[in-house]
Amino acid sequence: MTINVNRLRCYDLPTLYAGTYTLELDELDLRKSFVRLKVYTGQQWEWVHYPTRYNRYFEHRRAEEGWETESPKLVLNKQGAAIHFLQTKTIRAQKIVESKRDPDLVTVAVDLNVKQLAVMTVRQHGKIVATHFVSDQGLDQHRYRHLKRITKKQWQSGRPVKGERSNQQLWRHIRCQNTDSAHKTARAIVEACEQYPGCVLLFERLRAIKPKGESRSRRLNRKQANQLKGKINQLAKEKAYAIAVVSVEVNPHGTSQYCARCGAKGLRFSLQAGQRVQGLGGKLFFCPMCHYECHADFNASCNVHHSFFREFHWQPLAQKSG
Numbered sequence: 166m167t168i169n170v171n172r173l174r175c176y177d178l179p180t181l182y183a184g185t186y187t188l189e190l191d192e193l194d195l196r197k198s199f200v201r202l203k204v205y206t207g208q209q210w211e212w213v214h215y216p217t218r219y220n221r222y223f224e225h226r227r228a229e230e231g232w233e234t235e236s237p238k239l240v241l242n243k244q245g246a247a248i249h250f251l252q253t254k255t256i257r258a259q260k261i262v263e264s265k266r267d268p269d270l271v272t273v274a275v276d277l278n279v280k281q282l283a284v285m286t287v288r289q290h291g292k293i294v295a296t297h298f299v300s301d302q303g304l305d306q307h308r309y310r311h312l313k314r315i316t317k318k319q320w321q322s323g324r325p326v327k328g329e330r331s332n333q334q335l336w337r338h339i340r341c342q343n344t345d346s347a348h349k350t351a352r353a354i355v356e357a358c359e360q361y362p363g364c365v366l367l368f369e370r371l372r373a374i375k376p377k378g379e380s381r382s383r384r385l386n387r388k389q390a391n392q393l394k395g396k397i398n399q400l401a402k403e404k405a406y407a408i409a410v411v412s413v414e415v416n417p418h419g420t421s422q423y424c425a426r427c428g429a430k431g432l433r434f435s436l437q438a439g440q441r442v443q444g445l446g447g448k449l450f451f452c453p454m455c456h457y458e459c460h461a462d463f464n465a466s467c468n469v470h471h472s473f474f475r476e477f478h479w480q481p482l483a484q485k486s487g
């Protein structure tokens with residue numbers, strides 16, 4: 166919760182004690198609520214009303230069971246002052262070591278990618294019981310076009326112009342879209358977990374793939390895609406923990422290269438006009454040992470479970486368990 170304060174002059178008032186503030190949180194129309202603060206004007210203490218500004222998530226959590234609002238804290242910065250209401254919830258979750266011993270344990274593995282933002286596979290009793298794909302809905306292409314425009318403008322003006330207005334707007338647009346799809350993807354991941362109470366959420370430890378070569382706009386786009394991955398990862402963990410689902414980061418070694426069925430090293434290929442074209446950029450996976458063929462991201466997602474349970478020989482053994 167934030168309040169706009171321009172006039173407020175505060176002299177070292179980090180904690181608000183009962184009697185120095187009132188806030189009617191249970192009013193019907195919260196959009197018009199205000200906070201009453203006892204303020205020192207220079208001569209005397211006065212009660213002053215300040216309008217409040219807050220987001221709907223705060224309201225959502227307040228209505229939900231299990232969340233408690235703690236005593237408010239006044240936070241001062243250069244722009245003004247804000248009152249922070251820390252909301253807390255006690256979570257009871259099993260330790261990973263204990264969960265791992267449970268024979269009925271459900272694991273939800275997530276593979277984060279660029280075009281398929283998240284590929285989730287749900288596994289129980291050694292079998293994949295459900296798969297969910299979250300597409301980026303063309304976000305990557307869309308963002309690439311914007312970045313191309315930005316780099317073109319910079320090229321025309323000779324050097325990057327930092328304060329240029331239209332570029333700022335474009336950047337804001339790109340940032341907003343990234344944040345939005347990060348929240349949506351994280352929500353989808355948590356919704357998948359919600360169906361299996363007591364499950365464990367598995368992520369690959371994120372590797373920063375260095376954007377090199379190619380054009381400047383492509384490098385920028387890769388960088389944005391990496392940031393989006395990080396955001397999805399962080400938000401999904403937070404949202405999952407709120408429903409008592411613990412997440413684990415597993416070793417990402419080999420998840421995209423090896424066969425999820427037999428553990429042999431596989432090949433990547435794509436179909437172009439009905440012809441198999443081998444190459445690392447291919448979205449399909451082929452195993453030369455057991456002739457297993459599938460979507461490469463699906464294969465990687467299945468391998469995340471193997472990495473968690475340490476099932477194949479390609480798993481480095483010297484790793485400490487999580």
Ligand SMILES: [Zn+2]
Nearest residue numbers: 424427452455
């Ligand atoms: Zn195989």
